[in-house]
Every structure is written in structure tokens, then in C-alpha cells.
Amino acid sequence: MAVPVNEKRNVSQSEDQLEKVYVWQLPVRIFHWIAAFSILILIITGLYIATPFFSPTVHTDATSNEMGWVRNVHIFTAFIFTLNFIFRIYWFFAGNQYSRSKPFTKEFWLGTLETIKYYLLMKNKKKHYIGHNPLAELSYWIFFVIGSIIAIFTGFFLLFEPQPHTWLAAQFAWVPYIFGGDSFGVRSLHNLVTWSFVIFSIVHIYMAFRDDWLSKNGAISSMFTGYKIEKKQEDKDDN
Amino acid sequence: MRPEKTIYESAIERGVSRRDFLKVCTALAATLGLDYSQSGKVVQAMETNKRIPVIWLQLMDCTGCSESFIRSSHPRTENVLFDMISLEYHELLSAAAGHQIEENRERIMEQYKGEYILVVEGNVTDDEFLTVAGHSALESLKETAKHAKAVLAYGSCSAFGGLAAAKPNPTNAKAVSDVVRGVPIINVPGCPPIAEVMTGVIAHVITFGRLPELDRQGRPKAFYKLRIHDKCNRRAYFDAGLFVESFDDEGAKVGYCLYKVGCAGPTTYNACAEMRWNGGVSYPIQSGNPCIGCSEKNFWDEGPFFTRRAKIPGTQTTINPEKVGLYATGATAAGIAGHAALTAMKKKKDEKANSEKNSSQEG
Ligand code: SF4
Numbered sequence: 001m002a003v004p005v006n007e008k009r010n011v012s013q014s015e016d017q018l019e020k021v022y023v024w025q026l027p028v029r030i031f032h033w034i035a036a037f038s039i040l041i042l043i044i045t046g047l048y049i050a051t052p053f054f055s056p057t058v059h060t061d062a063t064s065n066e067m068g069w070v071r072n073v074h075i076f077t078a079f080i081f082t083l084n085f086i087f088r089i090y091w092f093f094a095g096n097q098y099s100r101s102k103p104f105t106k107e108f109w110l111g112t113l114e115t116i117k118y119y120l121l122m123k124n125k126k127k128h129y130i131g132h133n134p135l136a137e138l139s140y141w142i143f144f145v146i147g148s149i150i151a152i153f154t155g156f157f158l159l160f161e162p163q164p165h166t167w168l169a170a171q172f173a174w175v176p177y178i179f180g181g182d183s184f185g186v187r188s189l190h191n192l193v194t195w196s197f198v199i200f201s202i203v204h205i206y207m208a209f210r211d212d213w214l215s216k217n218g219a220i221s222s223m224f225t226g227y228k229i230e231k232k233q234e235d236k237d238d239n
Numbered sequence: 240m241r242p243e244k245t246i247y248e249s250a251i252e253r254g255v256s257r258r259d260f261l262k263v264c265t266a267l268a269a270t271l272g273l274d275y276s277q278s279g280k281v282v283q284a285m286e287t288n289k290r291i292p293v294i295w296l297q298l299m300d301c302t303g304c305s306e307s308f309i310r311s312s313h314p315r316t317e318n319v320l321f322d323m324i325s326l327e328y329h330e331l332l333s334a335a336a337g338h339q340i341e342e343n344r345e346r347i348m349e350q351y352k353g354e355y356i357l358v359v360e361g362n363v364t365d366d367e368f369l370t371v372a373g374h375s376a377l378e379s380l381k382e383t384a385k386h387a388k389a390v391l392a393y394g395s396c397s398a399f400g401g402l403a404a405a406k407p408n409p410t411n412a413k414a415v416s417d418v419v420r421g422v423p424i425i426n427v428p429g430c431p432p433i434a435e436v437m438t439g440v441i442a443h444v445i446t447f448g449r450l451p452e453l454d455r456q457g458r459p460k461a462f463y464k465l466r467i468h469d470k471c472n473r474r475a476y477f478d479a480g481l482f483v484e485s486f487d488d489e490g491a492k493v494g495y496c497l498y499k500v501g502c503a504g505p506t507t508y509n510a511c512a513e514m515r516w517n518g519g520v521s522y523p524i525q526s527g528n529p530c531i532g533c534s535e536k537n538f539w540d541e542g543p544f545f546t547r548r549a550k551i552p553g554t555q556t557t558i559n560p561e562k563v564g565l566y567a568t569g570a571t572a573a574g575i576a577g578h579a580a581l582t583a584m585k586k587k588k589d590e591k592a593n594s595e596k597n598s599s600q601e602g
Contacts, residue, residue, distance in 0.1 A: 051547060051561050052499065055480050066480030119578075121585055162469045180552045182536060183466070184506040188549035188560070195564035199571050206575045210582060 020227040021130055023098050031088050032223055035144075038081040039197055042151075045074035046194045075159060082152050098131035103141055108134045130230055136207065143200035147193055154179050154190040246445070247286040250322045260285070266313045270439045271446065272461040284446040290322065291445055292347050292355040294383055295329040298376045299369050299403050299412060300361025304394040305331050307431035311438040312518035319438045323445050327355070330371075341372050348386060356444065357387035362396040362403055363418050364410040377418065384419045389450055391425050392416065393437055395533060398426035398457070405539040406555065416457065423450050426457040430533035433514050436462045456536070458508070467504035467530050470512035473497065486527075497524060501545040503532030 024032070047053070048070050056064040091099055102108055111134035117124035119135070126133070132140070153175050160169035161183065180186040212219040222228045244252070250260050264285055268278035297305070309316050309332075320326055326333065328344045335343060347355055359380065369376040384390050392398045392415040403412035416424050427440055440459055443451045451459040468474065476482070477496035484490060484499060496502070504512075507530055511522040524530055529545065532538040540555040541548070548557035 047561065050549075052480055052482055055482060062475035062479040062481060064479045064481075066478075068478040070480075121581055162465065164464055182506070183508070184503075184532070184535065184541065184550060185552050187506055188557075189552050191549045191560045192551075192564075195560065195567060198564065198568055202568065202571055202575065206579070210579065214582070214586065 017232050018229050019232050021230045022226055023131055023228045024222055024226045025095055025099065026226065027087075027091050028095060028099050029223060029226060031084055031091065034080065034084045035088075036201075038077045038084065039201060041077045042074060042081060043194055043198055043201075045070050045077070046191075049074060050191050050194070078152075078155055078159075081148075085148050085152065101132070101137040101141070103137070108137070111135075112138055130228060139200065139203070143196055147196050147200070150179060150189060151193045151197070154186045154193070157186055158190060243289060245285075245287060245289055246322045249290060250285075250318070253321060255322075263314055263318055267439075267442050267446070270313050270435055271443050281446050284448075285323075288445055288448070290325045291388075291441075292327050292351050293324045293358055293441075294327055294344055294347060294355055294387075295332075295358040295360065296376075296380060296383060297330050297371075298359060298361035298380065298397070299364050299410070300394070300396055302331060302360075303431040304360040304437070305329070307429075307434045308393070308437050309434075310517060311434035313435055314438050314442060316434070316438070319441060324356070324441060337372075344383070348383060352386045354388055355386075356389055356391060356441070357383050357422075358391045358393055359384075359397040359415050360393050362401050362412040362414060364403070364412050368410040380415070381418065384415075384422050387422055389423045389425060389444060390415060390419055391427060391440060392457075393427050393432060395428045395430045395536075395538070398428040399536040401430070402539050424457055425450060425453065425459060428458060428463075428534040428536075429509060430538075432534070433462075433510060433516060435514050436510055462510040462514075463508045463534070465508065465510075467507050467509055467512045467524065468502075471496075471504055472512065472525055491527065494527075497527075497529040499547060500529050501531075501543070501547055502529035503535070503538070503544075504530040507532040507535050507538075509534040 049067070052067060056066050092101075111127065111129075114124045114126040115133045115135035118126040153172065156168075157172040157175035157179075160166065160172055163169050164173075176182055176186050180189040208219055208223075211217070212221075216229070218225075218227065218229050247260065250263075251257070255263075261282060264281045265275070265278045268275070268281045271281070273281070295305075311319065314323070320332075327347045328340055333340050333343075363377050363380055366375040366377055371379060374382075395401045396403065396412070397415045400408075400412055400414045400417075403410060404414075414426075416426070425440060427437060429436070436459075439462065440451060443459070443461075451461055454460050454463060456463075468477075471477070473494060473496045476494070477498055481490060481495045482499040483495045483497050486500065498505075502524065504524060511530070512524070515522045515525070531544045532541070535541075537555055541550055541557050543557075546559065549560040550557045
């Protein structure tokens, strides 16, 4: 496996002071890339469903099935996304320490504060985290976990809305009472959540590249290989 | 006309043949969504049930619901008015007026306690804004509703508050269900509701002697189960991805889907697409106008009508989600660019400071 060793590494950190740490287990990596690609597909198809931005070139009868096809792709991908999400909930408990997050601790929130200072380029006491820093975890809780929950439930409500008498529709009949109020509200929420995923993805990708670039820890390649490069002894400050 | 006669008797008396009577019953069964084999039930009910006294209150309204009501074709309005119900009080349709009709209302309320049906058209306001025959509307509504068998809230105003309740709602207009308690209320929203739905609901109550099955918003399931979009005649164009872009383009002429010009069909529960209007002639979407969602709660505040919008949950503010989303994305990208630049600058500075430190240590 290719572990990038950067030549430009500071001379004072000689190679033997570094080690490979196995951070992202294979299931986490698979989960990550399934989520990434399904989010990409869901965003594109979802935006098309909300505002159809292209039409069939042959403007004749309603013989094509373009919107129908896009909707099918969207729905199929949504099922994959949902299963993947459920799997991640399982792996939260089954995986290694890096697949977990403890948002109900004081440490988490203090860490978040210091990390925010760090990203504001201020003086800070941010610790070095081998997995995610608490701010990153917080962003996953908000944008990925809560965002996905909203997207999944509103989405399944919309999917079964035309068959109100079926068992499946009955399972999601409560959705408007929690998400959005009425049919229009649910639809709007589903549409708006799309954009939160767009913004989250952009920031997430930027942060990953930035981290890789600043601390030369192979953050990008770690999502393929599972390994990050870390200094051997405990470090207090990576800024 | 006193309501003692059965529906069948009064029809025969008016010169309706038995054959025509059966035809009406069959059509009625179809309107109610019953199976053909069940039309016998309707016939039996019409032969044995007495005409039901109805008091029709018009509160803060535009009389549009009454206008729609008198255009019913299955069952015909005449059949409903002369055979099924005995309309005892209606500002527009009653022959009597003034003290005479007010007395009649009170007499019915007493004589048919718990048997008459109260129809409400229009919404309820604070006392000072509406007075009918010397009583505040709120007062007479409460008084009349108290002993009614059921209240039929016809129209979006009486069901949900309606246009008069649009922000900032200066008259404090409310739905009937906000002020009437302890009496079953059937909401029949729409601005106005479809005539056949209005008469159909009454017919259901008469035929079966009980209220139709209601959904969580108090609407009869038989008519408000599905969205317009689920039965729309332009749905094939939607699935094909063929959309009207503006009202004067080629697609509008051909009859493409009106999704992109703001059609509210995908979020509107009503029976327009299958029952249509004016005896099944057409309905707004068929005639080329996007659905404005007039039977949905708060439709009056969730405009504009001719663009696709999303509402911010918990509010009645609508935005163009794609525009706002793109702006937000743009702002994020700009923020990232700025942050990256600052990071690079800081990194350089730190490296310089570091190397200086190192060289001073070495030197
Ligand atoms: S015209 Fe409206 S209701 Fe009909 S298919 Fe298009 S979006 Fe749906």
C-alpha cells in the first residue's frame, strides 16, 4: 500500500520518528466511499427533480421517461445510502476507537472550542488528534447524521406519498408532524437539506486536503489505505 | 317544505320517476366512491331516511363556496336541495329574509336538536368585524354549532382560516375548528371546494347516518386521499421531463407539465384531477393554469404562485431553494479560498520563524 512519505518533511523529524497508524478500518473506508458517491448522485438527481435543468431534445409526445428515470436513479441510490447509513450505526459500536464519537463529554466541547480557535488561526491549545478532531466530529453529527436522518425520513415519506393506503406509507405517515408540518413543508425540507449536503461536502473536502497539506499525515490517502502517518511519541501541539 | 317526508317521497312528489330516482342513487354511489353493488344501500337509505334540515351560515366569506355548491351535477344541486336536505337558512338561497329567516333558524335549532347539520362558509373573526342580524358571527356560530349533528366546514376559510387569515391577519380570522368544540367537524377545504365533493359529503352523511372517514386534518378521505399530482392528466409530461418554461412557449401550447411554472399539484391534496369541475369539464391544470394549492393549509401565505418555491420549515416564508443554495455555496467557496490563503500565509510565516530558530540554534 502506498503510504506517501513527503520529501519536504522537516529535517528535524527524521523518518524513524514516524510510524504508520491504522486509523480507518476497511468497513469505515467502504462506508465512506459509498456515502460519498451516493451523496454525489443524490445531490445531482435531487436538484434535477427539484428544478429540472435539462429536457429531452426531442420535443414531441411524452414518450421519453427522463424525469421518471432520474427519479428511479435517485430512489435506488437513496436505498443504498440508507442501508449504508444503517451499517455505519452498527459500526459505530463495532468498530475501533476512531469510528466512535462522544459528544456528551466536556472534553469534546472544550476540544471543539480549541479546534475552532485553531481554524480561526488564533492561539489555541488544540490537542493532536489521530482520528477526527471534535469540530470535525461535530460537523458530522450535524450535517451528516442529522442531515441524513432528515433526508431519509422526508425522502421515504415523499416516496410513499402516492400510496397512502399501503403499509409502508403508514410507517412514514408521522413524518410531517416532526419534519416540516405538511406535504409542502416535507418537500421543502428535503430540498433544503440537499444544499446543506452540498456545502458540507465542499467544506469537508477542503478540510481534508488542508489537513493533509499542513500536517503531512496522509489524511487523503488514509481514506484509501487506512493508515495515517504519525509521530512516534505523544504530541501535545501540532500547530 | 317541512323535512318529515323521506327523500324518496319528496322526489316522487316532484315528478321524478322511479327510474330516474335509481339513476340518481347509482350516480351518487359512484360519487361517494362506493362499489356498484353497493348502490342498493344508497337506494334504501334514500327511501327510508328523512330529509335532513341544514342551516348554512355565511361568516366572513366571498360566497364562492355557495356559488360552487349550486353547480353540482352528480348529484344535481336541485336533487340535493329539494330531496335530500331541507335548507332552512341560507343568506343567499332562502326565499325568506330578515326576522322571518332568523326565527326559522332558532326554530330548527330547537325542534331538531342534535339532528340538523350546520354548514359553515367563511371564517370566524373577532366580534367587532362581523355582525349578522344583530349577532356577532362568533356568537351565532357557537350557538348554532352547539346542538348540530355535525359541522361541515366548506371551503379553505372555514376549514383552515383562508385568505382573510393571511398575514398579518388583521381581523384575527380563524378556522371553525378553532372555536367549535364537542361537535364533529368535517373540513372540506378548497377555494372553493369542488361542488360534487360538497354535495357528496352531505350525501354520505344522509346515506349512512354517520360521518365519512376523515384524515388527520379532518378531511373526508374519499376526496382528499391523493394529491393532484398523482392523478394529473399532465403527469405523463412530468415523467417525460417535458415542462412549460413560460406561459407563452411551445410547451404551454402542447400541454406540457406545469411543474416549473409553480404547479402546487405535488403537494396539494384534492380531487380536482379525477372529479374535475363544472360537471367534469375541466380543472385548472387541464386549462393550462398551474395548481395554486387552494385546498392546502396556509396556501395564501406560501406564494408566489407561478414559481417553484420551498418554504423554510416552521415559517410561512418561501424561498427559491436553488438560488439561495447557490449563493450559500458561493459564499462557502469564497470563505474557503480566503481561509486557504490565510493558512498558506501563516504556514510560511511559521516556517520562516522555525528555520530562523533552527539556524540560530545551529549557529
Ligand atoms: S401539472 Fe402539476 S400536478 Fe400535473 S404533473 Fe405537472 S406538476 Fe404534477
